[in-house]
Structures are given as C-alpha cells and as structure tokens.
Amino acid sequence: MRLDSTDKQLINLYQRDLPVCERPYLEMSRQLGISEGEVIDRLQVLQSDQVVSRVGPVFEHRRAGASLLAAIAAPEEQMDLVAARINRAPGVNHNYAREHTYNLWFVMTAPDEDTLDERLDELEHQLRLPMLRLPMIEGYHIDLGFDIDWEALP
Amino acid sequence: MNTSIDYLAVVPDVAGQGPISAWGLLRLRQQLERGLPLTVRPYQTLAEQTGLTEQEVMSAIDQWQAQGLIKRLGLVVKHRTLGYTANAMVVWNVPDRWVTSVGEAVAGAPFVTLCYQRPRRLPDWPYNLFCMIHGVDRNRVLSQIDSLIADKHLEDFPHAVLFSTRAYRQRGGRYVSHD
Numbered sequence: 234m235r236l237d238s239t240d241k242q243l244i245n246l247y248q249r250d251l252p253v254c255e256r257p258y259l260e261m262s263r264q265l266g267i268s269e270g271e272v273i274d275r276l277q278v279l280q281s282d283q284v285v286s287r288v289g290p291v292f293e294h295r296r297a298g299a300s301l302l303a304a305i306a307a308p309e310e311q312m313d314l315v316a317a318r319i320n321r322a323p324g325v326n327h328n329y330a331r332e333h334t335y336n337l338w339f340v341m342t343a344p345d346e347d348t349l350d351e352r353l354d355e356l357e358h359q360l361r362l363p364m365l366r367l368p369m370i371e372g373y374h375i376d377l378g379f380d381i382d383w384e385a386l387p
Numbered sequence: 388m389n390t391s392i393d394y395l396a397v398v399p400d401v402a403g404q405g406p407i408s409a410w411g412l413l414r415l416r417q418q419l420e421r422g423l424p425l426t427v428r429p430y431q432t433l434a435e436q437t438g439l440t441e442q443e444v445m446s447a448i449d450q451w452q453a454q455g456l457i458k459r460l461g462l463v464v465k466h467r468t469l470g471y472t473a474n475a476m477v478v479w480n481v482p483d484r485w486v487t488s489v490g491e492a493v494a495g496a497p498f499v500t501l502c503y504q505r506p507r508r509l510p511d512w513p514y515n516l517f518c519m520i521h522g523v524d525r526n527r528v529l530s531q532i533d534s535l536i537a538d539k540h541l542e543d544f545p546h547a548v549l550f551s552t553r554a555y556r557q558r559g560g561r562y563v564s565h566d
Contacts, residue, residue, distance in 0.1 A: 243462070244464060247462050248462050248464065249459040249461045250459075250460070250461060251423070251462075253452075253460070254445070255428055255430065257423075257429065258425075258429075259427075269427065273426075273427070277425055282468070284468050285462045285465065286422075286463045287421065287422030287423070287463050288425065288462055288463070289419055289420075289423040289460065289461075289463065290419050290451070290452075290459070291457070291459050291463060292420070292456060293456055293457070296456050298563065302505065320555060326558050326561060327556060327557055327558075328554070328555040328556040328557075329552075329555065330553040331476060331549040331552065332548075332549055332550050332552060333547065333549045335511070335512070337555075338551075339556070344563055363511070365512050367506060367508070369503050369504070370503070370504040370506060371487065372502070372503045373490040373494035373504070374495075374499060374500075374503075375458075375501050375502075376500065377463075377464075377466075377501070379500055381464065381469065385523045385524075386470040386471075386523055387470045
C-alpha cells in the first residue's frame with residue numbers, strides 16, 4: 234500500500250483526539266497544511282483502500298454492550314465453510330484463522346449478555362464443533378491506536 | 388466483570404438545556420458504530436440522522452469520551468493492509484495468584500498491543516493470560532516474544548503462539564446497531 238507523507242501524517246496525528254467542533258476536517262486541514270476538501274477526499278480514499286476501516290469512535294466494549302472471544306476447532310478442510318457460517322451469525326466483528334487446533338477465533342458482540350449467550354448457543358448448535366468461550370476477566374492494556382512504525386513496513 | 392449496558396444510562400445533557408432524548412442518543416450510538424460521516428459538518432449530518440441538534444451530538448460525544456464509553460475518536464487503522472501481517476496471539480498459563488502482576492508486566496512491553504486475562508477451559512485450554520503482538524515480520528515477532536519471556540522472567544510458564552493466517556472479518560463492534 235503506497236501512502237504519501239500527508240497520508241502518513243494524517244494517520245500519525247488522528248488515530249485519537251479527532252476534533253469535536255462544527256468543522257473538524259477544516260481544523261485537521263490546518264494542521265496538515267492542505268484544504269478541508271482534500272482531508273475529506275483522502276479519508277475517503279483511505280477507507281476505500283481498506284487502510285482505515287472508519288473514522289470514528291472506538292467504544293469501550295465492557296461498557297458498550299456484551300462481547301466475547303470464542304474459538305472453534307474446525308476440520309482443516311472445512312475452515313472456509315465454517316468461517317463463513319460464523320460470519321453469518323449476528324454480531325461477529327472479528328474472525329481470524331490461527332495456527333492451533335482451535336483454529337478459528339472470533340469476537341461476537343450483542344446488546345446484552347443474554348442475547349450474546351443465546352447467539353453463541355445457536356451457533357454452537359449449528360456448527361456441532363467444540364467451542365471455547367473466553368470472556369475477558371481483566372484487561373491490562375487494550376489499545377490498537379498505537380503509533381505506526383512506517384520504517385518497518387514493507 | 389462489568390456486564391451492565393449503559394448506553395441509555397449514560398445520558399449527557401447540554402448545560403442549561405435539559406436532558407437529551409434517550410432515543411436520539413441510541414440512534415446516535417448506532418450511527419457512530421459505522422463511523423463519522425465524511426461531510427463538511429459531520430456532526431450536523433449525524434444530527435440530521437438522529438433527530439438531535441448538532442450541539443447535542445457534539446456534547447454527547449464529548450461526554451462519552453470523558454466518561455470512557457468512547458475510548459478514542461479518530462482513524463481506525465487496518466493494520467493488515469498497511470503490512471502488519473505477522474499478528475501473534477501469545478497465551479500463557481500463569482498461576483492465578485500471579486496473573487495480574489505478570490499481565491501488567493507483559494502489557495508494559497512496547498510491542499504488546501493488547502493484554503488481558505481470560506478463563507482457562509480445561510482440559511482443552513489451559514491458558515489464562517493473552518497478549519497480542521502486531522508485527523511486520525514473523526521472525527521479528529518470534530524474537531520479540533523471546534525477549535519478552537527473558538525480560539519478564541516467564542520461562543516457567545507454559546505458553547503457545549498462535550499466529551493469524553487469515554482475517555475472515557475485521558470491523559468495529561456493533562453493539563446496538565444491526566448487521
């Protein structure tokens with residue numbers, strides 16, 4: 234992914250503390266030395282190129298609703314199929330293949346714990362595969378807004 | 388573990404103008420889970436979508452940030468697209484009496500992006516401490532894990548490294564909006 238120095242600066246400066254004022258992109262444009270329209274255009278391109286998934290809030294999930302990390306042990310040759318079934322379940326926002334017997338790891342969210350449990354029960358019943366349910370007990374550090382190490386990137 | 392749902396309880400109010408419509412706030416939460424509109428006045432756009440005023444939208448976001456319901460407001464980067472393709476979940480089996488202090492120590496490493504405690508599920512899953520390393524290169528991540536083990540004296544705790552091999556889905560949480 235080719236990004237120019239303005240894109241990189243946009244990412245460096247605004248993974249947090251995006252201005253809350255009538256014209257936030259105008260305020261950002263002054264920091265970056267470009268026009269307001271260019272900020273908006275660049276954000277649109279970054280989103281359509283999948284560099285940025287959205288501009289917006291990251292909610293504290295323990296306060297925003299219920300969420301749970303779960304893992305499924307899927308037969309190797311059925312992984313794509315099982316992953317697609319998991320994605321069809323409501324509220325799945327992350328789903329990764331990982332190198333382990335429990336090879337599909339996903340996060341499901343729901344408005345409340347009961348709904349979440351019901352959805353997981355339903356999915357487990359559909360899949361008929363072993364499922365680990367791993368709620369968070371305590372968080373020590375949770376922040377994906379870390380500084381990008383541009384030098385290290387390919 | 389806090390399981391309360393407080394999207395309706397956290398009702399900010401604009402100074403001197405009384406409380407904001409709870410339904411308007413719920414609609415605002417739903418819209419915000421999809422991201423800020425890329426319009427010249429995004430908070431005005433959100434106001435039009437939710438039936439609130441622009442001032443109410445901005446006040447709600449400010450207060451949600453102050454209260455910690457919103458952890459951060461800004462660009463949500465897809466690290467994989469940028470080249471962070473070596474993503475390792477490292478899990479340890481740490482005796483319960485030490486897990487908090489070990490967790491805090493591991494969380495302090497600069498390359499650890501997430502770190503938390505989760506329950507064991509015996510016999511299949513003996514690990515109770517999880518951390519995530521988002522790296523660019525698999526070998527570099529493996530050497531970071533080695534240095535983590537040496538620096539934090541984790542040699543005695545059984546561990547496993549689960550690199551991700553494929554992202555089937557990656558997006559923000561949708562707690563109150565629909566898929």
